[in-house]
Amino acid sequence: MNKSILINCISVKRSAGGAFQVAKNFINSCLFNNRFNWIFLISEDLLLEFEGNEKFLMGNYFVFRTQPEVTTYMKALRLIRNIEKSLKPDLVYTIAAPSYFSFRAPEVMRYTNPWVADLNKYAFDTLNFGEKIKRHCYNFIQRMLIKKCKYFITQTDACKAGIIKITGYKNSVVKVIPNTLPSLYLKYADQIAQPFDLSNVKIINVLYITAPHIHKNIDLIPEVIEHLVNKFNIKNIRFNITVPINSPFLIRFYEKANSLGVKNYIVNHGYCNQDQLANLYLKSNIYFFPSLLETFSVSLLEALYFKQFIVATNFAFNKYITGEAALYFEPLNSLDAAAKISYLIQNKNSIDVKLVDELNTLLSNNNLFFNSSENFNSILDFLQLVLVNSENN
Numbered sequence: 448m449n450k451s452i453l454i455n456c457i458s459v460k461r462s463a464g465g466a467f468q469v470a471k472n473f474i475n476s477c478l479f480n481n482r483f484n485w486i487f488l489i490s491e492d493l494l495l496e497f498e499g500n501e502k503f504l505m506g507n508y509f510v511f512r513t514q515p516e517v518t519t520y521m522k523a524l525r526l527i528r529n530i531e532k533s534l535k536p537d538l539v540y541t542i543a544a545p546s547y548f549s550f551r552a553p554e555v556m557r558y559t560n561p562w563v564a565d566l567n568k569y570a571f572d573t574l575n576f577g578e579k580i581k582r583h584c585y586n587f588i589q590r591m592l593i594k595k596c597k598y599f600i601t602q603t604d605a606c607k608a609g610i611i612k613i614t615g616y617k618n619s620v621v622k623v624i625p626n627t628l629p630s631l632y633l634k635y636a637d638q639i640a641q642p643f644d645l646s647n648v649k650i651i652n653v654l655y656i657t658a659p660h661i662h663k664n665i666d667l668i669p670e671v672i673e674h675l676v677n678k679f680n681i682k683n684i685r686f687n688i689t690v691p692i693n694s695p696f697l698i699r700f701y702e703k704a705n706s707l708g709v710k711n712y713i714v715n716h717g718y719c720n721q722d723q724l725a726n727l728y729l730k731s732n733i734y735f736f737p738s739l740l741e742t743f744s745v746s747l748l749e750a751l752y753f754k755q756f757i758v759a760t761n762f763a764f765n766k767y768i769t770g771e772a773a774l775y776f777e778p779l780n781s782l783d784a785a786a787k788i789s790y791l792i793q794n795k796n797s798i799d800v801k802l803v804d805e806l807n808t809l810l811s812n813n814n815l816f817f818n819s820s821e822n823f824n825s826i827l828d829f830l831q832l833v834l835v836n837s838e839n840n
Contacts, residue, residue: 450834451484453536453552457511457523458543461492461718462658462691465626465745466559468721470542471496472629476823478502483827486536488527490514507534515547524548538834540826544599545592553837555598555830559742561764562662563589564601564609569778570662570740598833600826602626602743603767622829626743627822628752635725635753642756642803645732645792653788654687654731654755656724659696662740664760666700667781671735672709674785681792684712686735687727692717728753733791736760739778743768748816751809756802758787768816772805 454477459470470493477485478500485506489497490513497503509530512519527548536552544556558564563586574582590613593599599621601607607621645651657663668686675681690697692715704710716727728734734750736759747768750757757773759765765773774790776783810817 449482449484450537451486451534452830453486453488453531453534453539453550455539455541455546455550455554456487456489456493456543457514458541458547459490459493460513460543461495466543467492468629468745469557469626472631472819473542473823473826474503476819478506480823480827483830486530486534488530520547538830538837540830541596545589545596547592549595553598553833554596555600555833556593556596557600558593558610559602559606560589561606561740561742562586563593564606564613565603565740565742565764567740567762573661573664573739598622598829600624600829603764605764606742622825624822624825624829625816626745626748627819628745628748628817629721630819631721632725632749632752635729638729639752639754642732642754642806645756646794648732648792649683651681651684651733651792652687652731653684653733653735654727654750655735655737656689656719656727656746656749657738659690659694662738664737664739664779665690665696666703667737667779667784668713668735669700669704669707669709670781671737671785671788672704672712673707674782675788676709676712678782679785679789679793681789684792686713687731688713688715689717689719689724689727690715724749725753728755731755733758733788735784735788736765737778737784738765741765751806752817754806754810756791758784758791770805770809772802772809774802 454474456470459467461467474487487508489508489510491510492513494510511523514523531551539550539552539554541554541556544558594614597620599610601610601621601623602625604623607623610621611618657665665688672686675684701710704713728749734755734757736747738760741764747765751769751772757769759769759773759775760778761775774787776787
């Protein structure tokens with residue numbers, strides 16, 4: 448008889464960006480896999496992605512107000528207790544960790560929060576004094592919640608080192624499984640063109656798939672545009688972003704863009720599903736990634752897959768994915784970022800042979816980055832290992 452695994456996604460928010468897509472894609476893969484019996488705890492946000500999905504709706508799922516939520520916490524806790532008592536799962540896999548509940552069954556956390564596990568000075572210095580105090584308190588709580596778990600999945604060696612430092616656990620209980628390209632994008636393969644000379648393109652579309660978090664460094668964009676327009680005389684440029692249209696961040700962002708006279712060079716598409724994102728990639732020429740803090744950004748994988756020229760911050764977490772297939776700029780340096788973009792546009796040989804060769808080399812290496820099936824099975828293998836270890840202890 449198959450073991451039962453409870454997939455805990457009640458902390459997954461639509462605004463979370465990468466975690467939301469990871470949860471959605473993982474559940475979709477589970478629906479076509481019979482290795483385990485699946486039980487799904489999902490947030491109201493996530494349920495919207497499965498409306499009309501008969502295979503999911505016929506399964507074993509329970510919907511919660513997106514947690515943590517003070518007014519519904521105790522109700523959610525009681526429901527979880529009843530579910531565990533009734534269905535007796537053998538293991539819990541929490542995708543948006545840490546979980547704010549303790550489970551009776553052994554738990555595996557997918558933990559990828561770089562603010563806790565791999566914080567750098569650039570990101571921390573974006574906070575004001577009050578925000579820094581709040582961050583210290585938040586990180587303290589996160590570390591306490593992490594320590595109640597015994598097994599982890601994360602995306603990079605750097606984040607693994609952070610988890611081990613926090614918990615004091617041994618190396619073998621933290622499994623590194625990089626993020627992967629969503630399989631949905633494979634259907635667009637025949638529409639993807641090789642990068643080409645941008646010097647004669649009528650409108651050059653620069654794309655940044657992002658959410659309105661301070662470490663995403665979206666505020667750099669108006670400054671970059673000002674340099675491109677005034678210093679490098681590039682006026683046929685359009686920056687495309689994906690900030691939810693009701694985000695308070697946009698008020699301040701557009702005020703800055705207006706003050707620099709560059710608002711007309713920016714288009715915000717709001718929240719986009721994966722098919723809408725694919726169309727944005729297909730219409731774009733350059734992928735811009737100014738983020739100051741990441742564990743593993745799937746949008747960089749997507750940019751590689753759609754064969755975009757990439758300009759990104761000079762951090763190890765970016766180079767881990769894009770290697771030599773991107774141009775890197777000094778974090779927070781808008782002029783340096785603009786200069787890298789200008790190089791791709793104004794260089795008469797802007798089809799940079801080295802960049803294109805490196806990009807195609809990365810794509811031809813059929814590794815975990817671009818093999819969603821292998822990635823999914825690696826997670827299941829680790830969950831199986833945890834089940835065996837738990838039974839033997």
